[in-house]
Amino acid sequence: MELDPLLLSRVQFAFVVCFHAIFPVFTIGLASFIAVLEALSFKTGNPLWQKLSKFWLQVFAVVFGMGVVSGIVMSFQFGTNWSNFSYATANFLGPVLSYEVITAFFLEAAFLGVLLFGRDKVPQGVHLFAAIMVALGTFISSFWILSANSLMHTPDGLELRNGMYHVVSWADALFTESFAYRFAHMALASFLTAALVVAGVSAWFILQNREFDTNRKALSIALWMLLILAPLQVVVGDFHGLNTLKHQPMKVAAMEGNWETGTGVPLLLFAIPDQEAQTNHFEVKIPKLASYVLTHDWNGEVPGLNEVTPDKQPPVFIVFWAFRIMVAMGLLMVLFALWGLVLRYKGRYYQSNRFLQGLRLMSLSPFIAVLTGWVVTEAGRAPWLIYNQMTHAEGLTPSLTGGMALFTLIGYIVVYALVFSSGVYYLLKVFRGGVEKANRPHEQEEVERPKRPFSAAHASLEGDQ
Amino acid sequence: MEQPFDLTLIWAGIIAFGVMMYVLMDGFDLGLGILFPFAPDEHHRDIMMNSVAPVWDGNETWLVLGGAGLLAAFPLVYAVFLPALYIGVFLLLAGLIFRGVAFEFRFKAKTSKYLWNWAFAGGSTVASFAQGAVVGAYIQGFETENFRYVGGALDWLTPFTVITGLGLVAGYALLGSTWLIMKSEGEVQQWAYKLAPRLLMLVLVVFAVISVYTPFVDPFVKARWFSGFSAIWLLPVLALYCAYVVFSALRKKQEGMPFVATMGLFLFTYLGLLASKWPYMVPPNYTLWDAASAFESQLFLLLGFLFVIPIILTYTAWTYWVFRGKVKAGGYH
Secondary structure, three states: OOOOHHHHHHHHHHHHHHHHHHHHHHHHHHHHHHHHHHHHHHHHOOHHHHHHHHHHHHHHHHHHHHHHHHHHHHHHHHHHHOHHHHHHHHHHHHHHHHHHHHHHHHHHHHHHHHHHHOOOOOOHHHHHHHHHHHHHHHHHHHHHHHHHHHHHHOOOOEEEEOOEEEEOOHHHHHOOOOHHHHHHHHHHHHHHHHHHHHHHHHHHHHHOOOOHHHHHHHHHHHHHHHHHHHHHHHHHHHHHHHHHHHHOHHHHHHHHOOOOOEEOOOEEEEEEEEOOOOEEEEEEEEOOHHHHHHHOOOOOEEOOHHHOOHHHOOOHHHHHHHHHHHHHHHHHHHHHHHHHHHHHHOOOOOOOHHHHHHHHHHOOHHHHHHHHHHHHHHHOOOOEEEOOOEEHHHHOOOOOOHHHHHHHHHHHHHHHHHHHHHHHHHHHHHHHHHHHHHHOOOOOOOOOOOOOHHHHOOOOOOOOO | OOOOOOHHHHHHHHHHHHHHHHHHHHHHHHHHHHHHHHOOOHHHHHHHHHHHOOOHHHHHHHHHHHHHHHHHHOHHHHHHHHHHOHHHHHHHHHHHHHHHHHHHHHOOOOOOHHHHHHHHHHHHHHHHHHHHHHHHHHHHOOOEEOOEEOOOOOOOOOHHHHHHHHHHHHHHHHHHHHHHHHHOOHHHHHHHHHHHHHHHHHHHHHHHHHHHHHHHHOHHHHHHHHOOOOHHHHHHHHHHHHHHHHHHHHHOOOOOHHHHHHHHHHHHHHHHHHHHHOOEEEOOOEEHHHHOOOHHHHHHHHHHHHHHHHHHHHHHHHHHHHOOOOOOOOOOO
């Protein structure tokens, strides 16, 4: 069997980036949540806020550490597997990715240490300032990454000379036409992730009747966040979709499973897209709704996949289903937000077992939504690496063979599996320790211990002590 | 060139400085990992790990910064080295990840400690070997056409790069042992005193082999060194002098000097290497100016680097200052 280096490299990149993305999307939202807790603590002086902050800071520390480790591979993969792409875009991508690294290091050097270990050593105001700066820093970091990504979707501000792009306008290249939508969509996704994880974990504590008053407060904040953000995300997502329709109509056609340009296009609830036959099987549809959603006119014209030749179409099945899963997660979030509101009016959002158990499961939903969302946007850009300018095949490392790509694909799967099963296992221990353990003075304050993010967490790897 | 000043040279300086910082600083903590399996008992290992725990990840900062900086300032290096060293880069990253995670979890582990010991030792050794092989591959040069690497997956793996790989493993182990002399006392220090001279001998032998071998591998290097007598001969002389200082400091049981002189040995060897290849960055075909990115891109990023490098240096110095002095036993039981 001939191994295809292109396919294997895409699978490898998708695998590594998906594994990595879980962590930053969580830390970005969680950093803001912690900043809010610190601000509440500063303002009210109620010790309950600090108790919560201490616990969630430990979670933050572990997730942040795993994000850094998994991110290292990313910065080298551009060169190993996509060297033609890296070389062609280096004038833009190089500085932008470097600025992300600079932001992250500056953040870690200047403020993370104070936030994690400085609570008793600096005035409370300084500690709050550090919390805000860390939250802000995670956003600046994601600004650079999303700016780089947006350029691949809606290239601008560059000029191709002798096989290398040159930046003619930094402003245009950094703030391309899809950037604002992408950034808003991701920022909300991060907040939602934090809200749902906090809600799920707090619900779990409440079910066990542990630190009831403290965890109820956290649950309450998380539910308010969910109530505001989940519907807002639907609106922002819609705008993002319309922006995509304008710039990448074939991606939207794949999302809708729409093979032929037409008016009054139905919205498909279910279908098995068949790329070879260029049609769908087993369609379940709502007439004219896709036209209405995309053009705000029941008989509006919606572009179909037949506008390009099959080799220029994205993989429809993947994009179609990833999109549906993401939307389903989003709607579930809205549903839970409303359910929470109803229960709150009855004054028993912390009493309904069914609701709390549901929230526990819902803590997985933001991760599923984020990953499928990225699959939609990235696979939907195929076959383009830089939209309408460079295909995946053109961006690939020319010397790469299928065997090499397979070797590292398996290698990264093994490394990540080992490393992250340990990481997640440890994270679950921190959860199990809960607010109580995070606030227990630990007997041996180790003077010589390194001040690493992980050392902010006190759980042991084995046993419960 | 119509630009007011040559940013490419400035960037070459920054990258060379970054690589040197990385080699010296991550070198000694990788070295401790290499020595890990040879330590007599768990107490020694605790001390070894404690001695670098506060600083090791700061040390690796330079690697990530260097990688990103290379893409921005010398994209050709990034786009040729990484594909050419594909398998080696994977081993390097996997090794660094394993040891990084081992660092975090060994502190938290009790019964599974031995597993993390092996992850730490294995990861450190593999990563060090891979780095040494990269140096060897750089000396060998790369098969390129039209700014693309066109060679095979394992072209980099030759007897020569195996020797440079082993050479760096021995060199890092030496750095690690002299660091340990400086940071420990009692039986741990005695153990390190015993190791260091043997490692130094090993390093000198490997360096001698490489020095003799290199001119045969690369006629360019031969011409550089043997066409007339030049000032660059000062570099190996200074390197040898440093080796002598290490030896005598070890004999006199000095504590700080062996480490400092070993750093000198590394520095002058490194400068010798740069002098051998100057101005070729992707040998044998491309100089640093061929490999450079656009002026405006180099300028855009330079502003950020000028801002962040002093901060990192200050932060690093501060960390070393805070954790100065001997590592005490125990610490985290």
